[in-house]
Amino acid sequence: MTTTKKRIKVALTEEAIENLCWLTERENKTAKKRIYPCEVIERLLANEVTIVKAFGNEGGDRHYG
Secondary structure, X not given: OOOOOOOOOOOOOHHHHHHHHHHHHHHHHHXXXXXXXXXXXXXXXXXXXXXXXXXXXXXXXXXXO
């Protein structure tokens, strides 16, 4: 059976992949169930959206501005 979920392809730098693996391993040490990298990315995106909605994005991009 095929999935009905939308799937996208993304390219990550080596550093980003290492950081994602580290975060996933860290989460799995304390979690009662297995945490997958996609769940870590979903949590990070949700946190970013919450921050931008709360504080806005005045003054340009907060990471590179």
